[in-house]
Amino acid sequence: MNGSQIIVGLEIGTSKVCVAVGEVSGGQAVNIIGLGQAKSRGVRKGEIIDVALAEEDVRNAIVEAEQVADVEIRSVFLGVTGSHIRGFNNTGVHPVVSADREITGDDIQDVIKNAKAINLPTDHSVVHVIRQHFRVDGQDGVLNPEGMLGAKIEVDVHVVSGRYNRLQNPIRLVNGLHLEVDDIASSALATSLAILGTEQKELGTLVIDLGAGVTEYAVYSAGVIKHTGVLAVGGDHVSNDLAYGLKVPLARAEQIKIEHGSALIDPGARDRKIDLSDDSLIPGRRVNLGHLQKIMSMRLQETFELIAKDIGQAGLIEYLRAGVVLSGGGARIPHITKLARDVFNLPVAIGRSSTVSGVKNALDEPEFATSVGLIKFGAFQAQAAPRRAGFGRVIRRQVAALFGR
Amino acid sequence: MSKPGKKPTTANPTIRLIGLGETGVKLVETLAMIAPEGVVAHSLDTDNRSLSRCHQSRTFLLGQAIPCGLGTGGDSALARAAVESDSDELAGIVDDADLVFIVAGMGGGTGTGAAPFLANLAKQAGALVVGVAATPFDCEGIQRCNQAIGGLRDLKQVADAVFHFPNQDVIQLADADLGLHRALDIANRHLCEAVLGVSRMLLEPGMLNVSFADLQSLLRDRHSLGAVVHVEATGDDRTDDAMEKLLSHPAIRGGETLKEAGSLLVNFSGAEVTMAEMNAVTSAIGDRASAARLVVGASGHGSGETLQLTVVIAHAGKLAESEQDDASLKTSPSSQASAPGYSDPFTSPRADSYLDLGSEPGSSNRGGFAYTPPAPTADALSPECRNDLIQEAAKEEPNRAKRRKIVQEMLPLEIVSKGRFENSEPTIHKGEDLDQPTYIRRGVILN
Ligand SMILES: Nc1nc2c(ncn2[C@@H]2O[C@H](COP(=O)(O)OP(=O)(O)OP(=O)(O)O)[C@@H](O)[C@H]2O)c(=O)[nH]1
Ligand SMILES: Nc1ncnc2c1ncn2[C@@H]1O[C@H](COP(=O)(O)OP(=O)(O)OP(=O)(O)O)[C@@H](O)[C@H]1O
Ligand SMILES: [Mg+2]
Ligand SMILES: [Mg+2]
Numbered sequence: 001m002n003g004s005q006i007i008v009g010l011e012i013g014t015s016k017v018c019v020a021v022g023e024v025s026g027g028q029a030v031n032i033i034g035l036g037q038a039k040s041r042g043v044r045k046g047e048i049i050d051v052a053l054a055e056e057d058v059r060n061a062i063v064e065a066e067q068v069a070d071v072e073i074r075s076v077f078l079g080v081t082g083s084h085i086r087g088f089n090n091t092g093v094h095p096v097v098s099a100d101r102e103i104t105g106d107d108i109q110d111v112i113k114n115a116k117a118i119n120l121p122t123d124h125s126v127v128h129v130i131r132q133h134f135r136v137d138g139q140d141g142v143l144n145p146e147g148m149l150g151a152k153i154e155v156d157v158h159v160v161s162g163r164y165n166r167l168q169n170p171i172r173l174v175n176g177l178h179l180e181v182d183d184i185a186s187s188a189l190a191t192s193l194a195i196l197g198t199e200q201k202e203l204g205t206l207v208i209d210l211g212a213g214v215t216e217y218a219v220y221s222a223g224v225i226k227h228t229g230v231l232a233v234g235g236d237h238v239s240n241d242l243a244y245g246l247k248v249p250l251a252r253a254e255q256i257k258i259e260h261g262s263a264l265i266d267p268g269a270r271d272r273k274i275d276l277s278d279d280s281l282i283p284g285r286r287v288n289l290g291h292l293q294k295i296m297s298m299r300l301q302e303t304f305e306l307i308a309k310d311i312g313q314a315g316l317i318e319y320l321r322a323g324v325v326l327s328g329g330g331a332r333i334p335h336i337t338k339l340a341r342d343v344f345n346l347p348v349a350i351g352r353s354s355t356v357s358g359v360k361n362a363l364d365e366p367e368f369a370t371s372v373g374l375i376k377f378g379a380f381q382a383q384a385a386p387r388r389a390g391f392g393r394v395i396r397r398q399v400a401a402l403f404g405r
Numbered sequence: 406m407s408k409p410g411k412k413p414t415t416a417n418p419t420i421r422l423i424g425l426g427e428t429g430v431k432l433v434e435t436l437a438m439i440a441p442e443g444v445v446a447h448s449l450d451t452d453n454r455s456l457s458r459c460h461q462s463r464t465f466l467l468g469q470a471i472p473c474g475l476g477t478g479g480d481s482a483l484a485r486a487a488v489e490s491d492s493d494e495l496a497g498i499v500d501d502a503d504l505v506f507i508v509a510g511m512g513g514g515t516g517t518g519a520a521p522f523l524a525n526l527a528k529q530a531g532a533l534v535v536g537v538a539a540t541p542f543d544c545e546g547i548q549r550c551n552q553a554i555g556g557l558r559d560l561k562q563v564a565d566a567v568f569h570f571p572n573q574d575v576i577q578l579a580d581a582d583l584g585l586h587r588a589l590d591i592a593n594r595h596l597c598e599a600v601l602g603v604s605r606m607l608l609e610p611g612m613l614n615v616s617f618a619d620l621q622s623l624l625r626d627r628h629s630l631g632a633v634v635h636v637e638a639t640g641d642d643r644t645d646d647a648m649e650k651l652l653s654h655p656a657i658r659g660g661e662t663l664k665e666a667g668s669l670l671v672n673f674s675g676a677e678v679t680m681a682e683m684n685a686v687t688s689a690i691g692d693r694a695s696a697a698r699l700v701v702g703a704s705g706h707g708s709g710e711t712l713q714l715t716v717v718i719a720h721a722g723k724l725a726e727s728e729q730d731d732a733s734l735k736t737s738p739s740s741q742a743s744a745p746g747y748s749d750p751f752t753s754p755r756a757d758s759y760l761d762l763g764s765e766p767g768s769s770n771r772g773g774f775a776y777t778p779p780a781p782t783a784d785a786l787s788p789e790c791r792n793d794l795i796q797e798a799a800k801e802e803p804n805r806a807k808r809r810k811i812v813q814e815m816l817p818l819e820i821v822s823k824g825r826f827e828n829s830e831p832t833i834h835k836g837e838d839l840d841q842p843t844y845i846r847r848g849v850i851l852n
Contacts (some may be wrong), residue, residue, distance in 0.1 A: 044828045044829035231839075232839075244845070245844060264408040295843075
């Protein structure tokens with residue numbers, strides 16, 4: 001293929017496995033040429049609990065994507081998530097030793113190396129170290145200190161880490177299907193890559209992906225990633241709460257949620273009943289719409305509140321001048337933007353994969369943002385290491401180029 | 406009532422760990438993660454919510470028909486009815502076991518009502534039955550404490566031994582403004598160590614092996630109220646350190662417990678336990694417990710420099726006392742007191758009264774309640790405990806309301822299993838279990 005390259009993003013989600021195939025030409029432009037999907041049965045809370053089922057589902061999604069895009073998939077960029085993923089900030093410090101105090105490329109390498117020397121629990125390993133800003137002798141917000149004069153150089157980084165074994169599980173599964181993993185990326189970051197434009201990153205935005213098993217979030221401000229987090233709570237919890245509260249089977253609760261769900265309580269619906277008479281299991285059963293909305297809105301509100309609290313503790317709320325962007329299947333819930341607006345007191349929008357082109361539904365459906373974002377992630381990497389298509393896990397990642405400016 | 410112990414085999418004993426009620430289930434879930442291989446864990450509750458949090462153990466909902474997954478709301482008679490209706494299934498669980506641990510918090514409905522019944526089933530199946538019981542804080546109120554005393558006594562009458570840890574001991578040990586969560590954590594650690602200590606001793610290969618037969622001869626049919634204490638120490642003075650920790654353990658009550666002990670089993674484990682160390686510890690314990698039978702074991706397992714010491718303490722002379730219990734129950738003025746599962750309450754919830762169980766017939770006349778009220782009332786509580794309990798009660802409230810409604814309307818009830826989150830790690834955020842419906846945690850009643 002002359003000058004164009006195939007890059008594949010794979011999200012092994014809790015409700016669906018999604019494979020997005022992208023074509024990158026001319027270095028940057030990403031075009032989505034195919035999408036493969038399968039219902040996911042072996043995943044809970046974003047992590048694989050049944051390898052055999054998950055393997056089958058991933059295989060089916062890959063095969064579908066290959067057919068649609070008419071390519072043979074050999075390697076993928078894999079999204080990782082789960083409650084074990086941690087995001088935190090770290091600072092590296094380095095004294096400038098040269099006699100003339102001019103900061104050199106080596107100094108920059110050294111300070112970054114220092115920032116990477118993180119004291120992680122022994123079973124954790126680093127997923128990303130993303131450069132935020134440099135400081136020279138305490139002066140903030142330096143983008144590139146090379147050539148500046150100074151005695152001390154510091155760098156702030158955002159680190160994403162996870163439990164080694166739990167990161168390995170999906171990698172092993174993919175390898176078991178004779179596919180290579182080009183690299184892994186935090187799903188929260190991949191999603192932001194797909195749906196945030198430069199201006200939103202610059203002004204400050206909170207991205208929330210409302211998945212089935214996990215709710216992931218990331219904060220961008222001044223063009224760099226400031227904060228990431230994963231809550232192991234998602235749409236499955238909503239369904240489970242409804243099953244419990246309305247006393248219906250789980251599958252039925254999921255269906256009721258999609259058909260009648262709402263993030264807000266409509267006072268007019270208080271005493272309305274939904275007829276379940278078509279359900280042979282429960283002949284003539286009716287459930288109370290007011291109860292449904294109450295149960296659902298309490299769960300969703302709590303989820304947003306937990307995120308708001310975390311962002312608030314990180315001192316980032318006032319930096320979110322571009323507001324909140326929602327993605328994931330949960331973004332489809334009626335009135336979800338209104339609920340989020342009430343909790344965060346910020347403008348809220350639903351994210352679209354605006355920064356890429358291609359297959360229409362891949363771009364418009366909020367569920368696909370993670371896989372599409374993984375292609376963008378891959379495209380940056382390919383750009384950084386152009387000669388190594390299908391480069392395997394050992395690639396030296398230039399993440400700064402990616403998540404920074 | 407019980408068959409003699411099963412004939413000894415060379416294979417490891419089959420150990421079943423059964424948690425009853427919320428406390429029992431919580432403890433068993435923790436234990437299932439760390440117990441040696443060969444211990445099979447079961448969680449049994451009348452409350453679906455607590456079972457839905459199980460990920461490590463086999464679960465069984467008691468009382469499918471009533472209370473149909475909604476808990477007993479403190480009513481031990483309801484729990485009793487539930488286990489009786491499930492007795493075939495329950496007998497299946499204890500069927501093949503050599504040793505059955507029955508773990509429960511006393512004072513609520515389920516643990517209190519179900520533990521004695523299950524112990525009896527296990528006994529009849531020929532197992533050695535060891536109860537592991539927590540009892541309430543004083544501030545939970547006299548009624549709850551009385552219910553706990555009754556449950557503990559009933560359990561003791563059927564089980565071979567009951568290891569008992571009063572939650573109140575934590576308060577007496579630590580500073581008073583310890584949070585409720587933290588206090589329960591400490592109590593739970595002690596309770597878990599009891600089970601772990603004994604199972605490791607039996608299942609891990611040893612140099613001086615403590616066999617199942619040793620344990621049997623120590624405990625079988627004694628109906629004793631005892632304790633298991635597990636301590637660990639490292640460093641040069643690890644024997645002194647271990648002894649110090651042992652003697653300051655709340656269950657040892659400053660050495661009293663050792664003095665009163667009828668028999669003691671001391672097990673060492675650690676990578677390099679020397680004869681000198683073993684001598685030093687056993688003679689130090691022996692000095693404080695002159696009358697006791699002492700069995701010593703040692704296993705070479707354990708990590709690095711750590712000396713682990715497990716002491717099983719069974720009280721003396723309890724064989725006779727259990728008969729006394731029966732007598733005092735019969736002469737009790739309470740009309741229901743002789744029905745199994747009901748207790749004859751004491752008025753004082755002091756921890757000591759647990760130790761005197763049954764041996765002080767006079768005290769049982771002080772009470773005179775005809776039945777055991779289900780839950781503590783707020784006025785009986787000290788202020789610092791009240792808030793915690795009120796919150797707790799708020800959580801229970803919708804539950805009780807629902808139960809009443811269901812009994813009235815006799816609706817068929819679908820039970821939501823832990824289904825979706827069965828094999829995944831529970832989502833605990835700042836101590837709160839987010840897998841539970843938000844509206845339930847917030848105490849919202851749907852009506
Ligand atoms: N050690 C310890 N004790 C506890 C814990 N939780 C509750 N308790 C004690 O155990 C007693 C019984 O409570 P539960 O186990 O919740 O009751 P239950 O057996 O589930 O009974 P019902 O819910 O009434 O059917 C309480 O009065 C507390 O004193 C715990 O985590 N650890
Ligand atoms: N219209 C709707 N109303 C309510 N919920 C919806 C709707 N559409 C989708 N959902 C929910 O969105 C969730 C699926 O979202 P998504 O596909 O983003 O999750 P996932 O990527 O599979 O999971 P995760 O990222 O958590 O592993 C499901 O819980 C589904 O019930
Ligand atoms: Mg997702
Ligand atoms: Mg309970």
